[in-house]
Amino acid sequence: MSMKNDVAQLCKRVKCASRELALLDTKAKNDLLVNMAYALMKNTAYILKENSKDIKYAKRNGLSAALIDRLVLSSGRIKVMADSLVRIAELKDPVGQIIETVNRPNGLIIKKVRVPIGVILIIYESRPNVTSDCIGLCLKSGNSVILRGGSEAVHSNAAIHGVMIKEAIKKGLSRDTFSMITDTDRRVVNELLVQEGLIDLVMPRGGESLIREVAKRSRIPVIKHYKGVCHTYVDESADLEMAEEICLNAKVQRPGVCNAMETMLVHRKVAGVFLKSMIERFRKAGVEIRGCPQTKKIVKDVVAAKEDDWYTEYLDLILSVKVVRDIDEAIGHIMKYGSYHSDAIVAEDKKAAAKFLNEVDSACVYVNASTRFTDGGEFGKGAEIGISTDKIHARGPMGLEELTSYKYVVYGNGQIRK
């Protein structure tokens, strides 16, 4: 009862604060972003001390080396976080932008104007830099934010948040503008997810099970992607050397992220030549191959892919490989097993490329490039708050613009409806 009440009271205060923030002008927001960047640099020692508590706890609890690596901060990593805030200050302010003006025959002038969404709840795991990125992006787009990071990073997150909110308060903003939940009780999250009307949007960032749990419980709109089962299809018309470079990059450059390739599809007409050389390169890079029966015929000692493999986001040096009859089978496979995140075709035939780009209904579709480019920075958005595979509001990498809504502002001189 008291916990429920506390959550509702917090959300009301954040909603109030969001209204003040929405009216802040661009210069004030940019100044604050730069001040926050300086403050992170100045408080490096303090942040690292708090971070070391999380690391110590993680080691005691036997977290994997990969997870600990994501958790560890250094003065270099803190500098990157600060730089990111300065970069956000340099981006164009989306708030107040006029998207469209319609002049009606009756003299009404209707303007579609970008406005902040309001209050955004971000539920995330591990990486502490998400804390500063989210505060920075939400500040610039005029949104209040409620942050709920993972328990494994609670000291690091609280330190980063504490340093940044101090700067906001100095500039006259309310302490509630950017709020952090440090209570690790799961019921607090469940209570947040029913604050419809006070929280406007929820963005879960983390593993698939976290995201599914949030999507299932939330009464507030959720924007998300569950996973990235990304494909590269090597067409019969492909430049096979280019295809090798693209596929190698998509799989091994950073296998643990959502835009890495998980399945490679190869047209049967080029499979014989291509797979022999390609799989050798993959093996040299330490990639385990799980292949369809035809793949196994072409290359020896390939593990047989099971039905489940085609659905799997390995996030690791593992790749499933399938030889397909034609482009239609490739597209069909992607539609059936994919996660509609990022999929690529390598092809010289413009018709085949156009067909693929048109028919594959993923957030990002590529011709002759690596799926690894699905990223706010690489798309020219400066920074990203997440990637969406949903069909409404925003798809693909989400930057400042995707953190806004719009309203219609209508100017009249006495018009009434007949």
Added chain:
Amino acid sequence: MSMKNDVAQLCKRVKCASRELALLDTKAKNDLLVNMAYALMKNTAYILKENSKDIKYAKRNGLSAALIDRLVLSSGRIKVMADSLVRIAELKDPVGQIIETVNRPNGLIIKKVRVPIGVILIIYESRPNVTSDCIGLCLKSGNSVILRGGSEAVHSNAAIHGVMIKEAIKKGLSRDTFSMITDTDRRVVNELLVQEGLIDLVMPRGGESLIREVAKRSRIPVIKHYKGVCHTYVDESADLEMAEEICLNAKVQRPGVCNAMETMLVHRKVAGVFLKSMIERFRKAGVEIRGCPQTKKIVKDVVAAKEDDWYTEYLDLILSVKVVRDIDEAIGHIMKYGSYHSDAIVAEDKKAAAKFLNEVDSACVYVNASTRFTDGGEFGKGAEIGISTDKIHARGPMGLEELTSYKYVVYGNGQIRK
């Protein structure tokens, strides 16, 4: 078990059909819209016969005259439905439109391209014209639709749908492209609302309780407005004659709709003069006034407004009236009691108007015009599929563009990520 299975199977077929529809070119869609319009006209007698069954049933069940009026079709009303389809054919096709092109330093060309959302579920009550409007708008925007109308209009809806789907089939589309659920079992709706991944968006249209029930149960994104508690604020700087015309129009021109005014706020400096004349006009028009204590001091025999009145969408010839200290109190009242649908200020002072338009965070904000203009047609969208007070994807009247999503199409020539 079998019902669950039937619903899932239907949704899978509709999803499949939606992929075919998404690829249909503009001419084919426009031709089909015109054919559907002709078919409705040609089948007027049949549709009216089916409609009479619903009317007979409604009368036997003692439905109110207002509800029966919404249900009744005539050859005139069928003509309006047909005309609406022709108008949709004349609107610009949003699908394939390039929203933005970004040229990256590494040579990647990133195009943000409008695409259909996919499968839309529309749950609605009474008015049978919603059936043809929704099929028309979804067809033009390339979306498949699952329609679930109210049991009171089941014969009318089935007849309209039947006539239209026959034309779609003649053009080679699947029967599932535009599907209608005639099973009135509530559990069918509940089962539809968990078909995440097959249905992309739910739009409930009807009374507040229907919409709340859908929003509560749905695992699929919902776009909606619960109600329209719309305000008009008469500023101290208002042209009082203009204010009278606007307020009268906003309340009485069509009181039963969501963009009608429910509360009038008046600056204390003009309340004495304005309210005497205004309330007299309202009374002549049959409007019951529920006023704050100050209103009661100015005009005799005004019913005292209770706290609940300020939250109420009367949808009737009732108006709550409050005298406010200043514009800040007016804005504060709207933010506290409003539903963020449509709110207006009447003011000659440009600063006051700008403050109101900026600070009132409703989907549509007006200066010197009636809130009754919140409507797809009046906004120049040709038609509307609904009105949203949500903060994500779409706000205000929703037309064809709001029925689309986008995808990023990326053109490379071998780019890999460093």
